[in-house]
Structures are given as C-alpha cells and as structure tokens.
Amino acid sequence: MNDSPDDVDLEHAPETVLHVGGASPYDVVVGHHLADHLPEMVGDALRVAVICPEALEELVGEVADALVESHPDRDVTVLVVPDGEEAKTAEVANSCWEALGEEGFTRSDVVVTLGGGATTDLGGFVAASWLRGVRVVHVPTTLLAMVDAAVGGKTGINTEAGKNLVGAFHEPAGVICDLSLLETLPRDELVAGLGEVVKCGFIADPEILRLVETTDPDELVASSPVLRELVERAIRVKVDVVVADLRETGGADGHPGREALNYGHTLAHAIERAEDYGIRHGEAVAIGCVFVAELAHRAAGLPREVVDRHRATFARVGLPTTYAGAGFDELLATMRVDKKSRGAVLRFVVLDDVGRPTVLSGPSEEHLREAFAAISGAAS
Numbered sequence: 417m418n419d420s421p422d423d424v425d426l427e428h429a430p431e432t433v434l435h436v437g438g439a440s441p442y443d444v445v446v447g448h449h450l451a452d453h454l455p456e457m458v459g460d461a462l463r464v465a466v467i468c469p470e471a472l473e474e475l476v477g478e479v480a481d482a483l484v485e486s487h488p489d490r491d492v493t494v495l496v497v498p499d500g501e502e503a504k505t506a507e508v509a510n511s512c513w514e515a516l517g518e519e520g521f522t523r524s525d526v527v528v529t530l531g532g533g534a535t536t537d538l539g540g541f542v543a544a545s546w547l548r549g550v551r552v553v554h555v556p557t558t559l560l561a562m563v564d565a566a567v568g569g570k571t572g573i574n575t576e577a578g579k580n581l582v583g584a585f586h587e588p589a590g591v592i593c594d595l596s597l598l599e600t601l602p603r604d605e606l607v608a609g610l611g612e613v614v615k616c617g618f619i620a621d622p623e624i625l626r627l628v629e630t631t632d633p634d635e636l637v638a639s640s641p642v643l644r645e646l647v648e649r650a651i652r653v654k655v656d657v658v659v660a661d662l663r664e665t666g667g668a669d670g671h672p673g674r675e676a677l678n679y680g681h682t683l684a685h686a687i688e689r690a691e692d693y694g695i696r697h698g699e700a701v702a703i704g705c706v707f708v709a710e711l712a713h714r715a716a717g718l719p720r721e722v723v724d725r726h727r728a729t730f731a732r733v734g735l736p737t738t739y740a741g742a743g744f745d746e747l748l749a750t751m752r753v754d755k756k757s758r759g760a761v762l763r764f765v766v767l768d769d770v771g772r773p774t775v776l777s778g779p780s781e782e783h784l785r786e787a788f789a790a791i792s793g794a795a796s
C-alpha cells in the first residue's frame with residue numbers, strides 16, 4: 417500500500433452514500449474498507465448465497481465468515497462460477513438455480529455477488545429469476561462493476577446470438593464499492609473500467625473529461641483521490657439516468673433516457689461477440705465510442721474536434737481506439753440484434769455535443785461504412 421499523506425487521509429475519509437430513488441430505493445456506498453456494510457445490507461436473512469468467480473476464492477472466505485459472525489444462525493453458501501464472461505451463460509445460471517433449490521432458498525433469503533461486472537450480471541440475473549425475484553446485494557470488485565455494472569439493475573447473460581440478449585431489470589438492495597478491493601486488480605482491468613468512466617464524461621459530465629485530461633494516468637490507482645472522484649461522478653451520472661428511466665422506455669425533451677448509457681455499445685457488443693469475448697468490455701466500449709463519434713460527424717454534424725477529443729481521451733488512459741479484427745458485414749449483422757434496434761431500423765446513441773446525447777435512427781450504410789473505415793483503416 418502506498419502511504420502518501422493523501423492516501424492516509426483518504427483511508428480515513430468518510431464513505432460517500434449515493435441514494436438511488438424510485439420504487440425500490442437503495443444505497444450505493446463508496447469508500448475504503450467497507451466490509452462492515454455487508455451484514456447491514458443483508459439484514460437478518462437466514463440463507464445467503466455468495467456468487468463469486470474462481471479468481472476471488474480467497475476473498476470470498478472472508479466475506480462468508482463475516483456474514484456468519486454477524487448472524488450465527490445463518491447458512492452461507494458460496495457458489496463459485498467461471499471467471500469473466502464464461503459465467504454469463506444459461507448453463508452457469510442453471511447451476512446456480514440448482515444450488516439455490518438444494519439450499520431451500522426462500523424469498524426472505526439474499527444473493528450476494530462478489531466480483532466484476534460478469535459476476536454481478538450473472539448473479540443479478542439469478543436473483544431476478546429465482547422465485548421471480550429475491551434480494552441481491554452487489555459487492556463489485558472491478559472498477560467497471562463499481563461505476564457501472566453493479567448499479568442500475570440491468571442483469572443478464574449471453575446467448576449464441578449475442579451479448580446480454582437474455583436478462584431482466586432487477587434493482588439491488590444495496591451496492592458496496594470498496595475501493596480497497598481494487599488494490600489487487602490488474603492494471604488492464606482498471607483501465608478497462610476507465611472506458612465506462614470516460615463514456616460518462618462524454619454523455620453527461622465534462623468534468624470527468626477534464627479530470628482525465630489533466631491527471632497523469634499512472635496516478636489513477638486504488639488509493640488515488642482523483643480515482644475516487646471519477647468513481648463517484650460516474651456513478652452519479654448512471655444514477656441520475658436510471659432514476660429517470662429505469663426500464664429504458666425513453667427520456668424527455670430529446671434526451672434518449674437510459675439508452676444514453678449505451679453510448680458506444682452497439683459496435684462494442686458486436687466486437688466482443690466477434691472476438692469470442694477475448695476483448696475486455698471497457699476496451700470495446702472505447703472503440704465503439706470513437707466509431708459512433710465518427711458516425712455522428714458524418715450523419716449529424718458532430719464537430720471534428722469532439723471526435724478528436726474521443727480518440728485523445730480514451731488513448732490517454734491506455735484504451736484502444738482502432739479495431740482491425742472482424743469485417744464490417746459481420747459486425748453489422750450482429751448490430752442488427754442490438755436492443756436499441758426497432759425492426760429493420762438500426763438506432764445509435766450519438767452526441768450533438770459533449771454532454772448532449774441523442775438518438776440517430778437508420779443511418780445510411782454509406783455513413784456506417786465510412787465511420788467503420790475511420791476506426792479500422794479499411795477501405796470504405
């Protein structure tokens with residue numbers, strides 16, 4: 417652990433509680449060393465199933481012990497699932513349902529997820545579907561899951577046809593973003609999380625962009641006060657959007673509503689599928705955002721300097737801005753089953769300017785090909 421004066425202050429800084437309003441309100445707690453919050457959020461449930469990936473088996477032991485200590489009559493079951501995207505399958509979800517059945521899991525029991533976004537997506541979906549919905553508390557352990565996946569209630573798994581095509585909206589009972597857990601996160605994974613943070617800067621909070629543009633990226637580590645500010649700002653962007661439009665039915669006054677959070681994701685999800693999930697989600701999002709900025713430049717007059725700012729900001733933190741894998745036709749076919757599509761009409765979230773997202777419906781294939789050529793170097 418780094419123990420510069422800033423870090424010492426931060427270690428003792430009070431946690432931040434971001435309240436998420438709506439029909440099922442909950443808190444997102446951000447800070448350091450937050451283990452005590454988990455028993456509070458779980459309450460007096462007699463059975464708890466903790467879902468975590470193989471990679472976090474050591475940490476899950478501590479979490480399970482704390483849950484038993486806080487309530488000695490409680491049964492805690494640990495469900496170890498495959499690492500990363502391999503957990504987001506119907507087979508793995510089924511194995512979790514089988515385990516909950518064996519435990520006699522009832523509606524007063526609680527699922528806890530401990531892991532990255534793949535784990536919170538899978539575990540959230542298991543909780544959403546078991547008995548048509550039991551409580552879930554998320555303990556995200558990656559930056560990406562803290563700023564995005566654990567908040568807002570989208571859960572899901574992948575199918576052969578594409579990413580996140582089966583799922584449910586199921587809000588958590590609470591989210592604990594313990595930044596100390598990021599100490600062990602590999603650098604590439606932390607950088608991938610910055611992809612969603614920068615996305616939030618472009619769609620809603622330009623201060624995020626300013627902070628990224630003026631901070632040495634190497635200083636963005638678990639103990640950094642700037643990282644904490646970025647985490648809190650990105651969560652606020654997400655919370656504001658989901659409180660206004662939880663189920664993605666649309667926004668008001670030209671704002672796309674929850675779809676705004678899908679900025680860059682239409683191409684990103686197609687790339688992830690084409691790469692058989694061998695590319696990190698946050699990396700694909702960075703490429704997808706540059707693509708859609710190029711598209712908006714051609715189809716809707718987004719100024720060239722805003723497109724350039726996309727390339728510069730994602731590249732500054734170490735994210736890719738080009739893609740030379742699958743071809744345009746394969747990616748276009750996958751993009752057609754994106755959830756924003758309506759019938760044969762492809763829809764993209766684009767920007768009118770920084771902080772002003774809107775929807776572009778049915779762009780011409782010529783503009784799509786040109787935008788793809790601009791990120792892939794392929795002839796359009």
Ligand SMILES: NC(=O)c1ccc[n+]([C@@H]2O[C@H](COP(=O)([O-])OP(=O)(O)OC[C@H]3O[C@@H](n4cnc5c(N)ncnc54)[C@H](O)[C@@H]3O)[C@@H](O)[C@H]2O)c1
Pocket residue numbers: 469471472499500501504531532533534535537557558559560561564565566567568569570571580597598599600601602605608609696697698
């Ligand atoms: N539901 C949503 O709103 C939402 C939002 C964004 C992303 N997502 C989904 O989230 C997933 C990506 O999440 P991710 O980037 O967290 O990837 P991930 O869950 O695959 O985790 C990345 C890797 O980090 C490891 N890891 C996790 N925490 C660690 C720690 N503290 N120390 C060391 N290693 C650790 C994991 O084992 C894994 O190998 C994608 O499936 C994406 O679709 C969902």
Ligand SMILES: O=C(O)C(=O)C[C@@H](O)[C@H](O)[C@H](O)COP(=O)(O)O
Pocket residue numbers: 564568570579580612674675677678679681755
């Ligand atoms: O919360 C949302 O809404 C988002 O779109 C956030 C995205 O970062 C996230 O990757 C989400 O899982 C994508 O959702 P999908 O509906 O396109 O599957």
Ligand SMILES: [Zn+2]
Pocket residue numbers: 564612681697701
């Ligand atoms: Zn995402």
